[in-house]
Amino acid sequence: MELPAAFKTKYKSLLGSEADAFFASFDEPENNGFRLNPRRDRPADLDLSDPIPYTEWGYYGKVSGKSLDHQSGAVYSQEPSAMFVGEVAHPKPNMRVLDLCASPGGKTTHLSSFLQQSGMLVSNEIMGKRAKILAENTERFGLQNTLVLNEDPAHIAKNFTGFFDQVLVDAPCSGEGMFRKDPDAMAYWSPDYVEACAKRQREILTEAVKTLKPDGELIYSTCTFSPEEDEQIIAWLLSTYPQFDMVPIKKTAGIIDAKPEWANGDERLKNAARLFPHLMRGEGHFVAKLRLTAPIEEAGYSRRQESNVSRDQSNLFADFAKENLQFKVDSHQLMAFGDQLYVMPKGTPPLNHLRVVRPGLHLGTLKKKRFEPSYALALALDRGQFAHETEIDLDDWKKVVHGEIFKRNDLPIKKGWVRLFCRHQPVAFGKVVDQTVKNYFPKGLRFMAN
Numbered sequence: 001m002e003l004p005a006a007f008k009t010k011y012k013s014l015l016g017s018e019a020d021a022f023f024a025s026f027d028e029p030e031n032n033g034f035r036l037n038p039r040r041d042r043p044a045d046l047d048l049s050d051p052i053p054y055t056e057w058g059y060y061g062k063v064s065g066k067s068l069d070h071q072s073g074a075v076y077s078q079e080p081s082a083m084f085v086g087e088v089a090h091p092k093p094n095m096r097v098l099d100l101c102a103s104p105g106g107k108t109t110h111l112s113s114f115l116q117q118s119g120m121l122v123s124n125e126i127m128g129k130r131a132k133i134l135a136e137n138t139e140r141f142g143l144q145n146t147l148v149l150n151e152d153p154a155h156i157a158k159n160f161t162g163f164f165d166q167v168l169v170d171a172p173c174s175g176e177g178m179f180r181k182d183p184d185a186m187a188y189w190s191p192d193y194v195e196a197c198a199k200r201q202r203e204i205l206t207e208a209v210k211t212l213k214p215d216g217e218l219i220y221s222t223c224t225f226s227p228e229e230d231e232q233i234i235a236w237l238l239s240t241y242p243q244f245d246m247v248p249i250k251k252t253a254g255i256i257d258a259k260p261e262w263a264n265g266d267e268r269l270k271n272a273a274r275l276f277p278h279l280m281r282g283e284g285h286f287v288a289k290l291r292l293t294a295p296i297e298e299a300g301y302s303r304r305q306e307s308n309v310s311r312d313q314s315n316l317f318a319d320f321a322k323e324n325l326q327f328k329v330d331s332h333q334l335m336a337f338g339d340q341l342y343v344m345p346k347g348t349p350p351l352n353h354l355r356v357v358r359p360g361l362h363l364g365t366l367k368k369k370r371f372e373p374s375y376a377l378a379l380a381l382d383r384g385q386f387a388h389e390t391e392i393d394l395d396d397w398k399k400v401v402h403g404e405i406f407k408r409n410d411l412p413i414k415k416g417w418v419r420l421f422c423r424h425q426p427v428a429f430g431k432v433v434d435q436t437v438k439n440y441f442p443k444g445l446r447f448m449a450n
């Protein structure tokens with residue numbers, strides 16, 4: 001791989017005798033990984049013989065984006081080093097967590113596995129198109145307690161001052177750690193670009209810190225090697241906000257201490273972690289964890305978003321729920337966006353000043369005289385939470401994801417909604433009319449399975 005000359009000069013000087021091994025790693029094959037969804041049954045057909053040592057749910061290997069395991073949210077494909085970030089965060093159930101730079105959702109889906117559908121996860125992405133992809137991935141993974149927003153960090157800080165127990169800033173960066181996976185990223189690289197990224201990171205963090213509660217935790221990560229975006233950012237944070245202290249990160253499997261000598265020499269920086277591809281099986285990453293000892297900004301007043309659902313809308317959903325759901329929805333948490341019905345996480349603050357992509361779990365569509373359940377709901381429920389569930393085979397699964405109808409003579413009902421499973425993984429809802437299952441797989445997500 002032809003690395004930029006200025007990049008080579010820089011890392012030769014920083015790494016000294018280690019530099020050759022570091023440069024040689026760019027010609028090694030990239031590492032792939034996937035993470036299991038602990039809410040799903042273990043996929044029967046996946047090779048789980050090569051676990052990633054520092055994470056409970058991660059494995060080396062590749063899963064097709066057109067496979068059942070991917071579609072049903074049984075797995076999330078994620079680069080192995082990126083899984084270390086979620087492990088370092090490791091939020092506890094019932095926490096309020098912000099993932100500020102969240103798309104496409106690797107860390108968000110990982111954080112949700114720790115939260116176990118409790119507390120609240122606010123998953124934000126500044127770019128509109130990427131926010132939509134993020135929403136799709138949260139739905140695929142079956143997240144229930146998650147708000148998906150499309151905001152800039154300043155607006156988040158204004159609306160969620162002193163609100164979160166934990167904030168993850170997985171910052172946009174110069175991406176040096178991804179050169180091997182995505183050589184096109186090298187085209188953007190220059191020393192000036194690194195500086196511009198560092199400036200943006202400081203701006204994002206200036207807003208992010210305002211959203212933390214006293215005692216809250218901040219996790220900062222990048223997929224770049226440059227000290228300007230890694231140790232020097234944390235050194236800047238520690239000196240700008242003396243209310244922060246660092247939380248030591250446990251390191252295994254070739255992950256090493258960050259390097260104080262690449263910043264201002266503050267020994268506390270050793271608590272952060274560096275992931276180098278010549279020392280471990282993953283791409284380049286940096287992670288730091290800090291804890292706030294005193295608030296940076298006092299929390300705003302604690303208003304909640306009121307439900308905006310009319311009695312008729314609420315009744316329409318209640319009729320559907322009575323017939324089909326063994327899943328409790330508190331009517332105070334219902335939220336309608338036009339004819340789309342959602343259930344908000346408990347304690348959701350007012351949403352009216354925010355660009356909301358998903359105000360919680362999408363329940364379905366309020367039609368004139370009936371309620372139509374959403375794809376998101378089919379993937380969010382646990383087994384047994386829908387009145388009629390049925391297993392289909394892989395051939396019928398291929399028809400479902402391609403948008404076709406199919407026939408079966410062993411359906412549990414003659415007419416009505418059925419939740420379809422294939423190899424024990426949830427797939428979608430279908431509507432049964434006699435022995436035909438009408439297709440409700442979302443049009444925009446249909447694909448030809450391989």
Ligand SMILES: C[S@@+](CC[C@H](N)C(=O)[O-])C[C@H]1O[C@@H](n2cnc3c(N)ncnc32)[C@H](O)[C@@H]1O
Pocket residue numbers: 082100101102103104105106107108125126127130152153170171172173200204
């Ligand atoms: C490293 S990626 C996030 C990856 C994601 N956390 C995951 O694990 O799937 C950084 C994200 O920051 C977003 N971003 C870019 N500029 C930003 C800004 N000024 N403020 C906040 N986020 C920004 C990018 O659009 C990108 O989605």
